[in-house]
Amino acid sequence: xxxxxxxxxxxxxGALARVEGEGAMRIRVQGTTVEExxxxxxxxxxxxxxxxxxxxxxxxxxxxxxxCGICPVxxxxxxxxxxxxxxxxxxxxxxxxxxxxxxxxxxIQSHALHIYLLHAPDFLGYDSALELAKxxxxxxxxxxxxxxxxxxxxxxxGGRAVHPVNVRVGGFxxxxxxxxxxxxxxxxxxxxxxxxxxVRWVGGFTFPDFEHDHEYVALRHASDYPMEAGRMVSDxxxxxxxxxxxxxxxxxxxxxxxxxxxxxxxxGTYMTGPLARYSLDFDRLSPRAQEAAREAGLGTTCRNPFKxxxxxxxxxxxxxxxxxxxxxxxxxxxxxxxEVEPRxxxxxxWSEAPRGLLYHRYTLAADGTIEEAVxxxxxxxxxxxxxxxxxxxxxxxxxxxxxxxTWQCEQAIRNYDPCISCATHFLxxxxxxxx
Amino acid sequence: MTRVVVAGxxxxxxxxxxxxxxxxxxxxxxxxxxxxxxxxxxEPTDLIEMWRDAxxxxxxxxxxxxLEPGTSRRVDAAALSxxxxxxxxxxxxxxxxxxxxxxxxxxxxxxxxxxxxxxxSVFGPGEGLSPAVxxxxxxxxxxxxxxxxxxxxx
Numbered sequence: 174x175x176x177x178x179x180x181x182x183x184x185x186x187g188a189l190a191r192v193e194g195e196g197a198m199r200i201r202v203q204g205t206t207v208e209e210x211x212x213x214x215x216x217x218x219x220x221x222x223x224x225x226x227x228x229x230x231x232x233x234x235x236x237x238x239x240x241c242g243i244c245p246v247x248x249x250x251x252x253x254x255x256x257x258x259x260x261x262x263x264x265x266x267x268x269x270x271x272x273x274x275x276x277x278x279x280x281i282q283s284h285a286l287h288i289y290l291l292h293a294p295d296f297l298g299y300d301s302a303l304e305l306a307k308x309x310x311x312x313x314x315x316x317x318x319x320x321x322x323x324x325x326x327x328x329x330x331g332g333r334a335v336h337p338v339n340v341r342v343g344g345f346x347x348x349x350x351x352x353x354x355x356x357x358x359x360x361x362x363x364x365x366x367x368x369x370x371x372v373r374w375v376g377g378f379t380f381p382d383f384e385h386d387h388e389y390v391a392l393r394h395a396s397d398y399p400m401e402a403g404r405m406v407s408d409x410x411x412x413x414x415x416x417x418x419x420x421x422x423x424x425x426x427x428x429x430x431x432x433x434x435x436x437x438x439x440x441g442t443y444m445t446g447p448l449a450r451y452s453l454d455f456d457r458l459s460p461r462a463q464e465a466a467r468e469a470g471l472g473t474t475c476r477n478p479f480k481x482x483x484x485x486x487x488x489x490x491x492x493x494x495x496x497x498x499x500x501x502x503x504x505x506x507x508x509x510x511x512e513v514e515p516r517x518x519x520x521x522x523w524s525e526a527p528r529g530l531l532y533h534r535y536t537l538a539a540d541g542t543i544e545e546a547v548x549x550x551x552x553x554x555x556x557x558x559x560x561x562x563x564x565x566x567x568x569x570x571x572x573x574x575x576x577x578x579t580w581q582c583e584q585a586i587r588n589y590d591p592c593i594s595c596a597t598h599f600l601x602x603x604x605x606x607x608x
Numbered sequence: 609m610t611r612v613v614v615a616g617x618x619x620x621x622x623x624x625x626x627x628x629x630x631x632x633x634x635x636x637x638x639x640x641x642x643x644x645x646x647x648x649x650x651e652p653t654d655l656i657e658m659w660r661d662a663x664x665x666x667x668x669x670x671x672x673x674x675l676e677p678g679t680s681r682r683v684d685a686a687a688l689s690x691x692x693x694x695x696x697x698x699x700x701x702x703x704x705x706x707x708x709x710x711x712x713x714x715x716x717x718x719x720x721x722x723x724x725x726x727x728x729s730v731f732g733p734g735e736g737l738s739p740a741v742x743x744x745x746x747x748x749x750x751x752x753x754x755x756x757x758x759x760x761x762x
Contacts, residue, residue, distance in 0.1 A: 321653070
């Protein structure tokens with residue numbers, strides 16, 4: 174189907190609501206000009222912010238974990254750190270290390286799921302992971318093995334694989350014993366091999382020739398690749414602590430979406446997530462992860478969003494290595510949690526969810542009742558970047574027919590691993606052409 | 609020794625969708641040692657890992673088949689065939705027939721897989737089961753315990 178340059182092309186992708194929410198994509202092209210790109214996202218955290226008001230300061234880790242079945246640890250970690258900041262409490266290094274270990278489990282789980290079951294089929298021309306599994310079952314099995322190592326880690330440290338129950342303000346309800354963690358070593362060692370093979374596998378995919386110039390924003394830590402700690406930095410000079418987040422980031426209402434769009438007050442659109450972390454923190458990766466990245470054809474920065482699948486694979490390799498290293502150095506925190514006394518105040522916290530920076534802020538009354546909660550998830554921060562990518566991508570690929578264009582646009586959305594993945598996968602395409 | 613796994617699927621914060629977990633917990637109270645009982649949100653890779661080494665796996669889930677609320681059905685997965693994924697289906701959560709198809713493709717099916725479905729009536733946000741579905745919990749749990757008993761002696 175070739176396009177008449179004068180005609181109007183309208184590609185709209187309406188979504189089927191799933192448990193995680195709903196999203197829709199609408200692109201209108203007049204001649205060779207992209208007139209409108211709109212990504213409409215249903216964003217659950219808004220309800221949670223209202224729901225948290227009036228609850229006790231101890232409740233957010235369990236309540237906000239329910240926002241997302243894919244990144245509950247990110248919600249729990251950002252929540253407890255924000256509340257601890259409000260109460261003026263610092264947890265010790267042993268609690269911090271255990272948080273990081275749990276976080277590794279979430280990265281492994283989430284990245285393996287996205288790479289193998291959601292994103293790889295796009296690159297290889299399959300409609301689903303099931304079709305992929307029919308052709309290369311061993312490859313899909315490798316993805317499951319990798320993911321299971323993450324699940325096991327979440328089970329042992331978090332108490333269960335989905336929506337962990339062991340996280341509390343101040344630390345953990347129960348610290349796992351060294352012997353319990355030892356059971357994870359063998360599956361993680363197998364996962365290490367699987368992760369290296371994964372980097373090689375996705376590094377061999379063919380990527381559309383496309384680069385963007387969004388401002389990259391990620392956490393940066395004195396010595397570690399960012400997960401649960403660090404300052405927020407950007408490639409244009411931003412360098413702030415959590416309590417300055419709202420001075421620099423503004424959330425805007427837009428007409429076409431229920432979701433708020435986050436922008437930097439100074440410069441507008443920015444991007445968070447694996448590409449930003451990788452590009453800002455390459456020097457914090459392990460030598461082995463750096464080497465795997467180089468062999469897969471990545472430089473020390475990456476600006477092609479389609480290559481995010483390679484970056485996710487590199488981060489998975491890093492997370493497996495980091496988990497093994499944390500287990501080797503493990504000293505069970507004793508007690509497993511620091512006592513946190515409530516006080517009136519305001520505290521901010523953040524962490525690097527698999528899909529990007531997740532910010533929480535709580536204002537507490539003297540007895541610990543939550544007066545205000547603010548949650549800024551990565552998908553809302555990336556929404557503008559996704560729309561900008563789509564507009565530029567469509568403009569450069571107007572020669573594609575509607576089916577091919579829609580396929581690649583969906584793939585472009587999945588580059589960001591947005592929490593609406595469930596919804597955007599179930600798409601009814603409606604193309605309307607006007608003379 | 610026969611390895612038996614029972615899994616209740618569903619989300620107990622989505623009203624009748626919680627019937628699978630409710631039945632699994634009821635089974636757990638009466639099942640003897642050697643039977644693993646789990647609750648799963650329906651995440652496909654977890655399910656496959658859970659049942660791949662089992663001799664007998666029993667899965668119980670809410671269903672929406674247009675029947676009277678509380679009605680239950682028992683299906684041997686061997687009888688389910690040809691399930692195909694919707695185009696580009698997500699793998700965060702998959703309908704059970706699709707998970708079974710994926711497991712078959714990967715050669716990761718248990719020796720035998722039984723699926724119990726319970727017709728729900730309310731699937732909106734909320735805790736607790738509707739009355740007709742609540743009444744089905746004890747009955748379906750007893751049927752599952754019978755199956756567990758048969759599996760353990762065979």
